[in-house]
Amino acid sequence: MNDFNDRIIAEFRENDGKVGGPFAGAHLVLITSTGAKSGQSRTSPVMYFPDGETVYVIASKAGAPTNPDWYHNLRANPKASLELATDDGVERFDATATVVAGPERDRLYAEFSRSNPGFAAYQEKTDRVIPIVAFHRE
Template sequence: MASDWNTNIIEEFRANSGKVGGPFAGRELLLLTTTGAKSGLPRTNPLAFIRDGGHIVIIASKAGAPTNPDWYYNVRANPEVTVELGTDKFQATATPITEGPERDRLYAAMVEVMPGFADYAEKTGRVIPVVTLTPTP
């Protein structure tokens, strides 16, 4: 079950100062905590990311599924999020980018770091949204 998978990654992340093993060994992940669009409850997801200037960039790929991940709908409804990066925890504002050259540039930058994201884009009929996270001062 996906929730058990995520729970184990989240526990490992927090126990090891942001480091995880298995398929993510050697890769940086972050934990994104959103407010549920329908439930209003906090929801935490481990996600791959890249940095772009002062922003952190995440991808709403859901491994190429035909629908966006739940966390994406949460940030659309409630853009104020909490990010855990290594041992740092901070507030940020999530901004979805669903089309255009900036979305394409950021998606391509993620593919350079994690080529599997190219497969996700080929696998689905939707344009996978990019989301920038801007730390709140």
């Protein structure tokens, strides 16, 4: 997965936020967080859902039984740097991550799944409740 992610990150940065393959045409964000154990910067490409000034990300890991590493890192250290693909290029900013829970998580998951049905399939594939992370600009 690291080689795949490295290629997506490089393509994103070389093409002003535009990539092909499975992320072609998707809202894509690069999240740089601090490793929970290593303390090193880690960058992960993921899809995002914008809502005003808030950026939402689903920690699906394609329906795997465990949460993605980036989610674990943000739980340990919620400060992150985001590189957000927009129609006008790439927007960079610092943000604080919070986990959305309960009825609000359920409402957002259903809403996001309507526009991107793959996320509904991911939830059906796993026993865990797939988290949603909200990023608030600093």
